[in-house]
Amino acid sequence: MKSTILAGALLAFATATSVHAQAIKLADVAELSGGGATVGTNWKNGIDLAIEEINAKGGVLGRKLEVTHADSQSNPGVARAQVQKALDAEPYVLLGPGYSGSVKVTAPLAAEAGIAQIMGGEAAELTQAGNKFLFRTSFGQQSSMPKVAKYIHDEMKAKSVAVVWVNNDFGRGGRDVVVKELDRLGSKVVADLSTEAGQADFAADVGKIKAANPDAVFVYLNEEESARILKELKRQGVTAPLMGETTLIGQKVIELAGDAANGARGHVGLTTDAPVDLIKAFREKFSKKYNYVPDHNGLKGYLAVYMVKATTEKMGKVDPKKFADTLHGLTIKAADEPGILMDVTFSDTGDIDRQSFLVEVVEGKQVVKQVLPKVK
Amino acid sequence: MSNLFDLxxxxxxxxxxxALVAVGFTLLWQTSQTINFAQGxxxxxxxxxxLAAMHVGAPFWLAIILGILLSMILLGLAFKLLLxxxxxxxxxxPLAIATMALAIGIKEAVKQFFSAEASPFPSIVPTGDVSILGHAVSLQSIGVLVVAILAVFGLTALLNRTSLGHQMQAAAQNPTVARIIGVPVERMILLTFLINAFLVALASLLITPIYLAKFSSGEVLGQAAFIAAIVGGFNQVRGAIAGGLLIGVLDNLAAAYVSTQYRAAVPMIFLIAVILFRPQGLLGRAEERTV
Structure with a gap:
């Protein structure tokens, strides 16, 4: 009797492993509900689209990709529990989360398990903690802010700059890098204004900007606050050119700020409006499948899966332990792997170098004005 | 100096x-001893x-009228009768705590039915500037000021110049005697709830284009108006008006000249000073209540 049960268990185990040996398992933990639902849903849909494409063409090294999605509820605590659960199932690579705060608390878990984590967070500190398993899909602040500062100094010819930032990890991280870079380039920061997350009234802050009379204003706030300050800047008649990041010129900001967003410029790492044929094709495929136009988070999820594909094919085998080592320092060219959309190079810290875009809001629409080249 | 003028x-x-919101606080307190923590x-x-009215196709002017009427029904009539x-x-x-629960309920319901994200809201005042004493002042600021001042004057005139207003004051000051001399006290109390609902709807119409429509935008407003009402004098309409204007100016000056981080603390410190040295509020009168 005992031996029958043992034999049965062995058989079941053998069947299970053989089925799974064929598919490469990925685990995704994303913001599928809560405040980050837009971020997480775009990310998830991007992943699903990429996997569908890759599997339709025969998979990676002849093996199909398979993904499980878990919901972090936009909450770092839940994200941690979900990542632990996902890691217990021993995935090949962990995808997500998208929020920097959630990445911060889950990265040590993935590193401990020796599993590479490809995520959407953009806070500078994430890749500065010496984690050997963490990879970005978009620019960290330490890559984007120097480009922003260079643009303000070289193109806007601003000798004096007002910097407005939101007083949280995201805002402070960006502010520190941009102020340092502006200083290095010789543009003087004449007003350095911290504001609160969720702040409604920007009359006093804009009053200070007006008093400082800068050549340019750098605005680094979350979307809603960006819309409010844009309205207030218009209300008080500030005419200095405005520069920001994705958060200043995003579609949501344009919708909220209306006319006041016109003329604002921003540095954008990834945009579905980019004048790049592969990105246009991605946007078309995505819109056809999901019936809406994706934001940059859709691109990030899509790229994450193609990073897995390109790295695995480079190794020539499916080896979770070697994955991170192979991806460090790797350059993936869009000519070889069209799914990566644009040539990209990964640094030893998991940061990326890629071309990016300078976008201006013209009559309520994002218009790509300039393509900023890779740094190296 | 120009900075000071703008501020x-x-x-x-x-x-x-x-001030509009604070006046509502004092009205409800005077007539029914209700401290409405859901005022924000x-x-x-x-x-x-x-916005909901506009979603189903109503033009903006009709949406405003519907919004104000619905507010008076929900936030005036239903609030009084059901809570x-x-x-x-x-x-x-217990009533104050119930209004806190109501505040949470309203916030969550809006989050559920609309979304947690902010929505744009059209302005009744066109954007643009006019020049006053050589300073460019936005039409929106002037519009907000003018509408609010007209509303407050209208309310004061109603309270002081009409028989209805006198009856309301009587009902507020001494309900027992008012009832004896034939004032329909219950109806007067209901009327103050309706007026409060009208004032908050008006405030909503004026502030939302600037603050954006968001489920959480009442938190800051409710707190500021509450402080304004206490600073000005909880039992005086004119106190609430003065308190509101004072807190608005103080908040902006504090953000500009003290520190943006501590701007929220300055009105609070002012509030503590008022409570310590003039507990009835700047324009309020001392009162004793029978318990």
Whole structure:
């Protein structure tokens, strides 16, 4: 009797492993509900689209990709529990989360398990903690802010700059890098204004900007606050050119700020409006499948899966332990792997170098004005 | 100096809205001893009612009228009949706590039915500037100030110049005697709830284009108006007006000249000073209540 049960268990185990040996398992933990639902849903849909494409063409090294999605509820605590659960199932690579705060608390878990984590967070500190398993899909602040500062100094010819930032990890991280870079380039920061997350009234802050009379204003706030300050800047008649990041010129900001967003410029790492044929094709495929136009988070999820594909094919085998080592320092060219959309190079810290875009809001629409080249 | 002028104008415009909301606080307190901790959410909700009306195809002017009417029904009539009346019997504190629960309920409901994200809201005042004493002042600030001042003057005229107003004051000051001389006290109390609902809907219409329609936007407003009402004098309409304007200006000056991080603390410190040295409020009168 005992031996029958043992034999049965062995058989079941053998069947299970053989089925799974064929598919490469990925685990995704994303913001599928809560405040980050837009971020997480775009990310998830991007992943699903990429996997569908890759599997339709025969998979990676002849093996199909398979993904499980878990919901972090936009909450770092839940994200941690979900990542632990996902890691217990021993995935090949962990995808997500998208929020920097959630990445911060889950990265040590993935590193401990020796599993590479490809995520959407953009806070500078994430890749500065010496984690050997963490990879970005978009620019960290330490890559984007120097480009922003260079643009303000070289193109806007601003000798004096007002910097407005939101007083949280995201805002402070960006502010520190941009102020340092502006200083290095010789543009003087004449007003350095911290504001609160969720702040409604920007009359006093804009009053200070007006008093400082800068050549340019750098605005680094979350979307809603960006819309409010844009309205207030218009209300008080500030005419200095405005520069920001994705958060200043995003579609949501344009919708909220209306006319006041016109003329604002921003540095954008990834945009579905980019004048790049592969990105246009991605946007078309995505819109056809999901019936809406994706934001940059859709691109990030899509790229994450193609990073897995390109790295695995480079190794020539499916080896979770070697994955991170192979991806460090790797350059993936869009000519070889069209799914990566644009040539990209990964640094030893998991940061990326890629071309990016300078976008201006013209009559309520994002218009790509300039393509900023890779740094190296 | 020009900076100071801009700050004063912006502060007065925000303060005028605080004043509208604070007046509602004092009205409800005077007539029914209700401290409405959901007052901020009462300002947030009408904007969403107007947005909902526009979603189903109503033009903006009709949406405003519908929004104000619906606010008066929900935040005036229903609030009094379904929450204040049943809770009042148990005293001021249980009622105050019930209004806190109501605040959470309204916020979550808006989040559920609309979304957690902010929505844009059209302005009744066109954007643009006019020149006053050589300073460019935005039409929006002036519009907010003018509408708020007209509303407050209208209310004061109603209270002091009409028989209805006198009856309301009588009902507020001494309900027992008012009842004896034939004032329909219950109806007067209901009227103050309706007026409060009208004022918050008006405040909503004025502030939402600037603050954006968001489920959480009532929190800041409710707190500022509450402080304004206490600073000015909880038992005086004119106190609430002065308190509102003062807090608006103080908040803006503090953000500019003290520190943006501590701007929220300055009105609080001012509030503590008022409570310590003039507990009845700047324009309020000392009163004793029989318990």
């Amino acid at each position: 004063l104008v912006a502060g007065l415009a925000t303060g005028a809205i605080y 959410e009462f300002v947030m909700l009408p904007a969403f009612l107007m 204040v009346d049943p809770m009042m019997r148990h005293g001021v504190l």
